Amino acid sequence: MTDLQVLVIEDDEDVRLGCLQALILEGLRAEGVGSVEKAERRIGPDFPGVVVSDIRLPGRDGLSFMRELVARDPTLPVILITGHGDVATAVQAMRDGAYDFIQKPFSSQILVDVVRRAVDKRGLALEVRDLRRQLAAFGGLDSRIIGRSEPMRRVRDTIAGVAKSRADVLIRGETGTGKELVARCLHDLSGARGNFVALNCGGLPETLFESEIFGHEAGAFTGAVKKRIGKIEHAAGGTLFLDEIESMPMAMQIKFLRVLQERVVERLGSNKEIPVDFRIVAATKADLAEEGRQGRFRSDLYFRLAVVTIDLPPLRARREDVPLLFDGFVAQAALRHGREPPEIDDATVRDLMGYGWPGNIRELRNLAERHVLGIGLPLGSPVADRPVPLGEAVDAFERSLITEELRRQNGNVLKTAKLLNVPKSTLFDKIRKCGLESAD
Ligand SMILES: Nc1ncnc2c1ncn2[C@@H]1O[C@H](COP(=O)(O)OP(=O)(O)OP(=O)(O)O)[C@@H](O)[C@H]1O
Ligand SMILES: [Mg+2]
Incomplete structure (x- = not known):
């Protein structure tokens, strides 16, 4: 006081x-x-x-x-x-x-x-006031990172616990498990004023990578006409998000280790060290310890990054979160498309929970969107463990369109054909193919 x-x-x-x-x-x-x-x-x-x-x-x-x-x-x-x-x-x-x-x-x-x-x-x-803000931020976390399962609770606790400390964090998880989302939450809850700067370590050729990260002075190399501020300097006072860190070129890893330890950057073509205060949040799909043993990733960099780690389990390892996530995404999509959220029946929930989710939460989110658009959920048990083929999706979409219009026209095929702008005979064929005549 x-x-x-x-x-x-x-x-x-x-x-x-x-x-x-x-x-x-x-x-x-x-x-x-x-x-x-x-x-x-x-x-x-x-x-x-x-x-x-x-x-x-x-x-x-x-x-x-x-x-x-x-x-x-x-x-x-x-x-x-x-x-x-x-x-x-x-x-x-x-x-x-x-x-x-x-x-x-x-x-x-x-x-x-x-x-x-x-x-x-x-x-x-x-x-x-400070306590209120922390509470509000934590409450916000509940709605941003959805999931009641034990591992997701732990993820939220860790985020809330380390966000303010500005410690570097390594996030591990398969594709679509929410690594970038967690990185953004860490930044938003840190209270830092600076930017959230994302860099995909796999997306750049080695030569560009360096000037992208460190920046360069005018004339540092052929083509460097103007001075350029690198990503690290952009992240000053904020967060540098290094996505797919496992694909960072070896030559860069050693330079990066130095930046991490000393928190200074040297723009290419300059020997002036610029001190920069920033936090690193790295994300990886790989097992970096194993990559290290195989000589594909520097172990010293790995140990330096892995001070705080957050593991995001795949969705199939926390199936109890599926219904909650699906509900949430359906509600969001319905709002976005200005539609009533459709009913989700028990059979659907069972199918969703039984599915393998190779694309994890991103896939679930896309599926919820399709559900809202009435394209249906082709997860019925035999297909449950493979992605949905386009043909099936299109059929399902067609079926739902026809059903809806028929219902609206009280089963009047002539009117429906006119409104959907197809010949009557075509519509009859489709109705037969979809097995809709019995329903009417
Ligand atoms: N627990 C969660 N609650 C709500 N939405 C989530 C959750 N986890 C992920 N999402 C959403 O799922 C989508 C995929 O998440 P994100 O892009 O963070 O995954 P990622 O791990 O970075 O994937 P990739 O490795 O493919 O880049 C995003 O739209 C994200 O907002
Ligand atoms: Mg990502």
Whole structure:
């Protein structure tokens, strides 16, 4: 609590210095300025301290400044110093939200007592605010990373636990398990102001990779006409997301290790080291320890990256999450397409839970989208473990269109054929093929 500060706004230098001295002697961190204009720049949102202000000041007066401060942040204590005998103003100030007032001339003891109480109150208010924010962020995490299974609970706990620490994190998981989503959550919850910069280590030829990451000076190599800021510098104060880190070229790995250890970059064509503060979140589908043993990945880099690891299990290893995820994605897709979310019957849920999900959550999400669009879910037991062929999907889509229109036209084939813009005979064929005549 003692790291909170006291900002004293007082144009009379003797009074200002007297205040500062008294406060500092009490172990409080106090600073003084002579005008509201000078104070304004120092008081941002979540100002970690309290304000003591004279009312009569050159330029803007302390009373109107106090009203503005309290309007912006009602928990910020502002103590006003009033002239001798100016009781009416003081009373009005209290009504307008001042924390307290002291009348000139005042003793150091009175000032110190009032300020101490105000500092305690401010400390508590900031603490509560911080807790609320953490809670909100954590609540948000629940809806962004869906899943009730034990491993997913652990994933969320780890994210909430390490996000603020800005420690480097390695995320492991098969395709579509949510590695990028987790990386973004880590960034969003870190409270860092900088950017989230993503770089796919597999997507670039080796030569480009280097200038992409480190940047280069003009004339560093043929074709380097202008200076270029690399991804690392773009991620300053934020997060560098290294996707598919297993495919980072060996030659780059050694350079990268250095960056990781020393947190400096050298642009190509320059020998100036630029210090950069950033967090690395790396993602991999591979077993990097094994890659290391096979000589395809530097073990020292692996150990450096794997300080904190988050493992995302494949969907088939946490089938209990399937219905919840499917519901969530169906609701999202319905909203996006402006449709009513369709019913999900028990047989469908059983099929979904029995499926192997080679594409994991991304595949589930696509399927939910198709369900909303009425393309159907061709997961019926024999097909359950293979991806859905296009022909089947198209048939299913056709069937659902015809069924829907027939129902709307009360089974009138002529009207339906007209509305779907197909010859009557074609529609009859299709109805027979789809086995719809019995349903009517
Ligand atoms: N637990 C989850 N809850 C809600 N949505 C999720 C969850 N996990 C993943 N998703 C969603 O699934 C999709 C795939 O996730 P993401 O792109 O993060 O996977 P990935 O592991 O990076 O895949 P790849 O290795 O193929 O790049 C995204 O749309 C993501 O928002
Ligand atoms: Mg990804």
